[in-house]
Amino acid sequence: EIVLTQSPGTLSLSPGERATLSCRASQSVSSSYLAWYQQKPGQAPRLLIYGASSRATGIPDRFSGSGSGTDFTLTISRLEPEDFAVYYCQQYGSSPTFGGGTKVEIK
Amino acid sequence: EVQLVQSGAEVKKPGESLKISCKGSGYSFTSYWIGWVRQMPGKGLEWMGIIYPGDSDTRYSPSFQGQVTISADKSISTAYLQWSSLKASDTAMYYCARVPGYCSGGSCYWDYFDYWGQGTLVTVSS
Numbered sequence: 001e002i003v004l005t006q007s008p009g010t011l012s013l014s015p016g017e018r019a020t021l022s023c024r025a026s027q028s029v030s031s032s033y034l035a036w037y038q039q040k041p042g043q044a045p046r047l048l049i050y051g052a053s054s055r056a057t058g059i060p061d062r063f064s065g066s067g068s069g070t071d072f073t074l075t076i077s078r079l080e081p082e083d084f085a086v087y088y089c090q091q092y093g094s095s096p097t098f099g100g101g102t103k104v105e106i107k
Numbered sequence: 108e109v110q111l112v113q114s115g116a117e118v119k120k121p122g123e124s125l126k127i128s129c130k131g132s133g134y135s136f137t138s139y140w141i142g143w144v145r146q147m148p149g150k151g152l153e154w155m156g157i158i159y160p161g162d163s164d165t166r167y168s169p170s171f172q173g174q175v176t177i178s179a180d181k182s183i184s185t186a187y188l189q190w191s192s193l194k195a196s197d198t199a200m201y202y203c204a205r206v207p208g209y210c211s212g213g214s215c216y217w218d219y220f221d222y223w224g225q226g227t228l229v230t231v232s233s
Binding site: 001033035037044045046047050051056088090092093094095096097098099100101 | 142144151152153154168169202206214215216217218219220221222223224225226
């Protein structure tokens with residue numbers, strides 16, 4: 001099983017700032033089968049990024065994903081008030097696993 | 108519009124059985140897998156298992172094998188997650204999600220979880 005470790009656990013930032021979230025895999029993720037999800041309190045997760053860098057339908061371009069192999073990054077270029085949430089990475093393929101999440105909170 | 112609508116919240120006692128549902132609409136229900144994800148209170152997401160409603164091919168995460176049963180009724184576009192004997196530790200929010208994927212040579216490969224249900228809260232308490 002591929003273990004995903006997300007860091008930091010919590011990111012305290014102000015609106016307008018840049019957020020950089022990390023996801024590290026215990027072994028190489030095949031074909032960049034890496035997704036990012038956003039979850040707000042009381043809501044289901046929402047797909048943001050798939051294939052490590054492709055934005056899902058309707059996702060603003062301030063969200064971008066990068067990386068390959070074992071190291072992946074989600075970047076939010078300028079935080080909007082609605083972006084404060086918990087973000088999860090997921091590797092898919094033969095046996096999906098999720099990272100533990102990064103909470104982006106208002107500073 | 109793709110939608111996954113889950114059954115309502117449940118409150119059960121330890122030892123009771125339970126079956127929750129996830130009804131798909133707006134797409135070909137038999138052409139995509141349905142995955143189930145657990146989220147314990149204040150915790151992260153855990154993949155439980157997945158079913159292909161087209162032929163009921165079902166795979167489980169090793170952590171949940173033998174703990175739950177996943178099934179589907181393609182005639183009513185509905186997938187299910189059930190427990191035969193609930194424990195307090197089963198208290199959690201459970202989500203279903205649509206998952207593109209395929210199987211080849213006995214192995215299956217799944218894509219990202221593109222649409223999610225709203226979740227079903229299961230509370231197990233004496």
